[in-house]
Amino acid sequence: AQSVTQPDIHITVSEGASLELRCNYSYGATPYLFWYVQSPGQGLQLLLKYFSGDTLVQGIKGFEAEFKRSQSSFNLRKPSVHWSDAAEYFCAVGITGGGNKLTFGTGTQLKVEL
Amino acid sequence: SQTIHQWPATLVQPVGSPLSLECTVEGTSNPNLYWYRQAAGRGLQLLFYSVGIGQISSEVPQNLSASRPQDRQFILSSKKLLLSDSGFYLCAWNLVGNTEAFFGQGTRLTVV
Numbered sequence: 001a002q003s004v005t006q007p008d009i010h011i012t013v014s015e016g017a018s019l020e021l022r023c024n025y026s027y028g029a030t031p032y033l034f035w036y037v038q039s040p041g042q043g044l045q046l047l048l049k050y051f052s053g054d055t056l057v058q059g060i061k062g063f064e065a066e067f068k069r070s071q072s073s074f075n076l077r078k079p080s081v082h083w084s085d086a087a088e089y090f091c092a093v094g095i096t097g098g099g100n101k102l103t104f105g106t107g108t109q110l111k112v113e114l
Numbered sequence: 115s116q117t118i119h120q121w122p123a124t125l126v127q128p129v130g131s132p133l134s135l136e137c138t139v140e141g142t143s144n145p146n147l148y149w150y151r152q153a154a155g156r157g158l159q160l161l162f163y164s165v166g167i168g169q170i171s172s173e174v175p176q177n178l179s180a181s182r183p184q185d186r187q188f189i190l191s192s193k194k195l196l197l198s199d200s201g202f203y204l205c206a207w208n209l210v211g212n213t214e215a216f217f218g219q220g221t222r223l224t225v226v
Contacts, residue, residue, distance in 0.1 A: 032213045043120075043204055043217035044158075090157065094213025099163045099171060100146050102206075102215055106157035 002027040002093050006105035013081050014113045021076040021108050023091030032094040033074040034102065035065055039087050047089075050074060061085070086112045116141035120205045120218030127225055133178075133192040135221050137205030140186065145207040147188040148215065149180055152202040164188060165210070200225045 003026045013019050025031055032051050036044040048059025055067040065076045074091060088109050092102045120137045127133060139145050149161045160173045162180035170180050177196050181189045188205060205218040 034214065036217075041202075041220070041222065043219045044206075046214065046216070049214055094215075096211060096213060099165055100208055100211065100213045101148070101160060101163060102213060103160075104150075104158040 002031065002095060002103050004091050004093050004103055004105035006091055006108050008108045009106070010109045010111065012111040012113060015083050016080050019078045019081045019110070021089050021110070023074045023076065023105060024072050025074065025093045026072065027093055027095070033067060034092040034094065035059065035063070035076050036090045036092060037087050038090065044090065047076070081112055083112045083114055086110055116216065118205060118207055118216060118218045120221060122221060123219065124222045125224070127195050127223065129197055129225055130194045133190070133195050133223070135190040135203055137188045137218055138186055139207045142209065144185060145209060147182060148206040149188065149190050150204040150206065152204060158204065162190070195225045197225050199223065
């Protein structure tokens, strides 16, 4: 069965600093990978996704992520964090068939210091 | 365009009371539908999914049930709530063959 690990529960960065959120997955084949963001009390918004092709994917709000098969990783990055980026971030792996389900990591809470 | 509606936004219910949360999707046909629960520090746990009317798959044993009476309607229910049912419940949908999911705004359920 597939699984997702987000090793950092909380991360604090200063506004304007760079950001990297880690995500490792376990899956027997090439996965579909996603990053979602959740503001407090809200649903999840898709930031970006990787299905195939270029391993560096661009998303909304200036985020990007790089798929590294050799490391089973899909880390999320942003060159310069804004205070409005404070939220919880979830990495997910999806498989087609059997309900096209997503398996989520436990999330990383990002705090931005002004 | 497609939209997903989930209600109510917040709910406080006593232990032992029934529960009904509703989710509807507009602008698409035959979506896959999902109920997730989010507990503090535990990420999102898939509770149920449905690939069609009347077809429900349960991912974890629990005090809850789900139903899909119409193509774009997904209901989460309980006959008697437990304290442990408290959490943030999210409905989501995607299309057959596509794992990218779209989420509702969630329902905060507090069982007291």
